[in-house]
Amino acid sequence: MRLIAGLLLLSTSLTGAGDPSTVVQGWQSSPVYVDPSQRALVPEKEAQRLAERVEGHDPAIRIAVVPAASLGTTGSREQAARAYVDQVVDLQRQDGVYLVVFGGAITWGSAVGVDTPIAQILTDELSKHSRSDPVGTLDGVLDQMDVPGSPSGGFPTWLLVLIVLVVLAAALGLGLRWWKARPGKDEGPALYRPSYDVLPDEADTLAERQALAREDVTRFGEELDAADVRLDVVTASTESVATDLQAAMDAYADAGRVVDAEPTDEQLRAVRATVEYGRWRLACAQAVVADQPKPARRASCFFDPAHGTSVTDWMYTPPGGKAREVPVCAACATRLSGGAR
Structure with missing residues (x-):
């Protein structure tokens, strides 16, 4: 595939992308470092807000957002992410909690010298947020660590619990009303693609949604294969292009693993976010090569x-x-x- 071949040929020339020493140097001025190529994923305003939230926290919290290309091309992403975080920890030489977002590929955390179940917390938050929403994931982790400054506005916990209970009660009432008037479980054709949330009036079977999800991912793979993004001439923008392409291919691989297994309805719905994110990152790469502004992130x-x-x-x-x-x-x-x- 031309796209992958071009990216692999260029990988050795991009050693500066998300370099651990650059991250640690960035932490000298702010506890949140965002690689310039990742500003579309974590805008400067959000990075500043997160920095204000964790500044001076005990234990110390360090956050970094680096390109997915920082993971390299050998071994599993989990092994590469762990090795990368170990490097920044060794360079920083400070106890605390470290959170590193690798583009739209993976987020890894490490607790050094502190009693914080960061792995459990991060796993919990990643189940609630897509890889394309690292800000939401990070805020959720900080919420679970009781770090002040939640985007919710700092409401008292008891008030938030009360609001949730009221909303759940209302939702339960609506749910019971729908259940009585619901259409037959397996009636009718699949009206929309499986990657969209299925509403009560969109009754279809799980088998139909699986087939359509597989078609959706296949189309995305064909788009990647047909993409004519040249990387044979290294320019100032090449690093950004390669990062976007890597993220797009990671998204394709992640979606493919879901549809090739025996996914649940919830997993099928998550395919939408994964494929849409990959298409957006591919469009970003094509825009930079064409000397056009990157497209706004939309569904x-x-x-x-x-x-x-x-x-x-x-x-x-x-x-x-x-x-x-x-x-x-x-x-x-x-x-x-x-x-x-």
Whole structure:
């Protein structure tokens, strides 16, 4: 595959990407270091907010966001992530909690000299957030560590619990009403792609969703294979391009592992976020090579992910269903507005 071959040929020239010494040097001025190529993943404003949240905390907390390419190309990602974090810990030489986000590939944590179950906390938060939402994952970890400054606004815990109980009670009431009027469990065709959350009016079978999810991932793989992104000339932007391509291929591999196994409904729904994230990172690489600004991060077109990234949101009512706002591409927006078909 041309894309992978080009990336592997260039990998040896990108040794500066996310170098551990650069991370430790960045920590001298802030406890949160974000590699310049990862600003789309963690904007400067969010990095500053996280830094203010962990500044002066005891035990010390250090956060780094580096390119997925920092993991290298040999061994498993878990082994590479552990080795990388061990390097920054050895260079920093300070007890505390270390959290490193490797692009959209993996997030790794280490607790050095402190009694913090960081592995358990991080595993719990990663189950709640996609790899494309590292800020949400990091905030969740800090919440579990009782670090002040939660995005929730610092509400008292008892008040948050009360709000959750009220919402759950309301949701339970609505759920019981739907259950009585629900459609047959396996009735009807699969109206939408499996990677989108299935609402009560979108009844389809798990087998149909599995087949469509596999098709979705296959299409993404074909897009990667057909992508004409040249990396034979090293430029100032090449490192950013290679990082985006690596993240796109990681997303494809992650989604492929899910659909090739025996996924649950919840796992199938997560395929959407993984594939959409990979398509966005591929589009970013293509934009840089074409000397164009990187596209804004938006979901794929609701009606068909093959249409590409959405450009706007549109109120849509499926047959016999409820109106909801969905992301649509330019062509679908024109069609829905009654324009040229």
